[in-house]
Amino acid sequence: MASVFPLADLKASVKADSRPGSRSDSWVDTIIKGDCVSALEALPTHSVDVIFADPPYNLQLGGTLHRPDQSLVDAVDDEWDQFASFEAYDAFTRAWLLACRRVLKPTGSIWVIGSYHNIFRVGATLQDLNFWILNDIIWRKTNPMPNFKGRRFQNAHETMIWASPSAKAKGYTFNYDAMKAANDDVQMRSDWLFPICNGNERLKGEDGKKVHPTQKPEALLARVIMASTKPGDIVLDPFFGSGTTGAVAKRLGRHFVGIEREQDYIDAAAARIAAVEPLGKAELTVMTGKKAEVRVAFNVLVESGLIKPGQVLTDAKRRYSAIVRADGTVASGGDAGSIHRLGAKVQGLDACNGWTFWHFEDGQSLRPIDDLRSVIRSDLAKVE
Amino acid sequence: MASVFPLADLKASVKADSRPGSRSDSWVDTIIKGDCVSALEALPTHSVDVIFADPPYNLQLGGTLHRPDQSLVDAVDDEWDQFASFEAYDAFTRAWLLACRRVLKPTGSIWVIGSYHNIFRVGATLQDLNFWILNDIIWRKTNPMPNFKGRRFQNAHETMIWASPSAKAKGYTFNYDAMKAANDDVQMRSDWLFPICNGNERLKGEDGKKVHPTQKPEALLARVIMASTKPGDIVLDPFFGSGTTGAVAKRLGRHFVGIEREQDYIDAAAARIAAVEPLGKAELTVMTGKKAEVRVAFNVLVESGLIKPGQVLTDAKRRYSAIVRADGTVASGGDAGSIHRLGAKVQGLDACNGWTFWHFEDGQSLRPIDDLRSVIRSDLAKVE
DNA sequence: CCGGTCCATGAATCCGATA
DNA sequence: GTATCGGATTCATGGACCG
Numbered sequence A, B: 001m002a003s004v005f006p007l008a009d010l011k012a013s014v015k016a017d018s019r020p021g022s023r024s025d026s027w028v029d030t031i032i033k034g035d036c037v038s039a040l041e042a043l044p045t046h047s048v049d050v051i052f053a054d055p056p057y058n059l060q061l062g063g064t065l066h067r068p069d070q071s072l073v074d075a076v077d078d079e080w081d082q083f084a085s086f087e088a089y090d091a092f093t094r095a096w097l098l099a100c101r102r103v104l105k106p107t108g109s110i111w112v113i114g115s116y117h118n119i120f121r122v123g124a125t126l127q128d129l130n131f132w133i134l135n136d137i138i139w140r141k142t143n144p145m146p147n148f149k150g151r152r153f154q155n156a157h158e159t160m161i162w163a164s165p166s167a168k169a170k171g172y173t174f175n176y177d178a179m180k181a182a183n184d185d186v187q188m189r190s191d192w193l194f195p196i197c198n199g200n201e202r203l204k205g206e207d208g209k210k211v212h213p214t215q216k217p218e219a220l221l222a223r224v225i226m227a228s229t230k231p232g233d234i235v236l237d238p239f240f241g242s243g244t245t246g247a248v249a250k251r252l253g254r255h256f257v258g259i260e261r262e263q264d265y266i267d268a269a270a271a272r273i274a275a276v277e278p279l280g281k282a283e284l285t286v287m288t289g290k291k292a293e294v295r296v297a298f299n300v301l302v303e304s305g306l307i308k309p310g311q312v313l314t315d316a317k318r319r320y321s322a323i324v325r326a327d328g329t330v331a332s333g334g335d336a337g338s339i340h341r342l343g344a345k346v347q348g349l350d351a352c353n354g355w356t357f358w359h360f361e362d363g364q365s366l367r368p369i370d371d372l373r374s375v376i377r378s379d380l381a382k383v384e
Numbered sequence C: 001c002c003g004g005t006c007c008a009t010g011a012a013t014c015c016g017a018t019a
Numbered sequence D: 001g002t003a004t005c006g007g008a009t010t011c012a013t014g015g016a017c018c019g
Helices: A004-017 A038-040 A086-103 A119-128 A177-184 A218-228 A246-251 A262-272 A298-303 A337-347 A372-382 B002-017 B037-043 B079-103 B120-128 B176-182 B218-228 B244-251 B264-274 B298-304 B340-345 B370-383
Strands: A030-032 A048-053 A102-114 A132-141 A157-164 A189-196 A232-237 A255-259 A311-315 A321-324 A330-332 A334-339 A359-360 A365-368 B031-032 B048-053 B103-113 B130-143 B155-166 B192-193 B234-237 B256-260 B312-314 B321-324 B329-333 B333-336 B361-362 B365-368
Touching: A004 B176, A004 B361, A030 A262, A048 A086, A048 A218, A102 A119, A102 A218, A102 A359, A119 A132, A119 A157, A119 B340, A132 B130, A157 B103, A177 A218, A189 A218, A189 A298, A218 A246, A232 A262, A246 A255, A246 A262, A246 B031, A255 A262, A298 A372, A334 A337, A337 B218, A365 A372, A372 B370, B031 B264, B037 B079, B037 B256, B079 B103, B103 B120, B103 B218, B120 B130, B120 B155, B120 B176, B120 B264, B192 B218, B218 B244, B234 B244, B244 B256, B244 B264, B256 B264, B298 B370, B333 B340, B365 B370
Parallel strands: A030 A255, A048 A102, A048 A232, A132 A189, A232 A255, B031 B256, B048 B103, B048 B234, B130 B192, B234 B256
Antiparallel strands: A102 A157, A132 A157, A311 A321, A311 A359, A321 A330, A330 A334, A359 A365, B103 B155, B130 B155, B312 B321, B312 B361, B321 B329, B329 B333, B361 B365
């Protein structure tokens, strides 16, 4: 059965690519030292599947802030977060997003995380550049820092924007069923709850101080990667920092590329990633639903004999009927076509899912022809 | 004691303004029919306390694309026209935000609600116009519409931006203590959970169809108004729609001004608001914290005899001690000063709340001198 | 080893009245 | 405008320390 072969091919391909180091491209599974835009420009066009970007937030902090016990809040006042103006920040954003778009496959997608300080500018720039926003995702923090002065609401979340490279680029990966299954069988929502990165996961230097001021939790990256990539995909992080993206990508059987300017961060990230043990294939199997299942066309049912040419199909209430033709089309009155087109035609509708509309006689009862696809699929499963 | 009078004055002022209809300004507690910007330009400068805006976000960038003048664009993939549409939306946003800023008091604040289709543009424009973002607030929907195609995450939230008119405008109202008390005595977070507007609350026409497509839940507006206004304040809604802002403002003892173009919405909103029964003064009393209490200086305690000159104060762990002097200062070693300055000095800190730092002997136990202020305050209360 | 207490800390645009 | 200064203000978590 020919339709099985692409599946096997895919598996072989995944297997070959599933371990870091097995690729011939020298830039894959490495951290590139340098400026974000220059480094991106050195990478091949349309070469990465997903980009996760945690750019500077441009916090614009004023003086110092003390807790009620008078201890000093360790602010993010690093040089890399300083911008002269919104215009400067916008130009920076535009530059790295444009560079990202060239490197991103048309079937890829991009994630950008930020706070209210910068995320609106990032989102508007994404739109200006004709990226197509798929969702904005809210990371709700279980343990955010309080508002110490009681002058605002506690800033308890950050925002991620998920976008495809254009409105027409609909080939992006979204493991809908895996997300749904992971969420007690209801759709995964746009608000996610995770703790901030603390405890053992937080990288500390020999002095006991945090290596990076804004290390993201691995759980957050794990959901991003599980939702929007396939095993073997390449995940690029243009602001690599402490390397959370790389560590999670490796653990989940994906490839990574990191870009980072500061050697201290590169060293910490490299050591961190080296210590990661990739999960086995079994744990990695992305739970898939119908969309990821092997496509079984109607003619396969006819060819396999599960549906016979000349057989009569009807709708669930036997109001309409059609005759199966040998070529895998169906006919009714003077009309003929695919199960979907004919189903729409007889009902006078624009569209119709023929798999659930058309039924066949099974003893006393009517069953949708979709049931027969699962027979085919379980046969395919035995081949694995 | 003179410091009591301002409090009494404030109470009298609030009482005079606390019922709709008691104001002489003709535009207050009305719905103005017309274009948002023109209507705003007819209102007095610096005249409203809070603005809540739910602007249209019909960007029309997919499917059928229209130019700003509503003519149909023939080529949907024409990038120039898409860019032009964003520009038109930005110009519109800029125009109504500028008009809002003139009408808004310097001590006021503005809320804007939107989704990922428009909120990034709104946020960036707010920043461009030098509004100062205080928080972005996430409305998490308990019952969002599912994503029917399974190609994205369920869009389960909307975003509100809360901003003051400038970075220097720090006089905005934030009822921190009321919010905290309402939230089981922990700070109110930036993510709020509410159901979408449904059931009885949802306005329906005689045909049974919803009057307005995006009617907001009253609970959401109630939290916005309770958090950022005082009783008697004027709340302006430049995109009034079904009048949720007006209905909630009236119920909560605030004044409203609505601007709306469509007569059908105006009629529905007017009838809705007319049926609203304002809450009584007792129900409207806003929870306040220490900042709102009558100021009692330390020397009042000494003058009243609650603390005696020569008495020894210590911190809670008896690590530091100080002697009270007759002039209301305290001394320790070679240092002397206010309870706050000396508390800071002995600890080597920049600041210290002397009221909670210094303790006095009360039988077996140590009690903060702050306890004695409540004695003074209850005496003052009897005089009122 | 267990439980209690103390302490440190996290992407933070964090005071306001009076002189 | 700026400078001064009274005094108000925090939640969850993990690790250290102690009895």
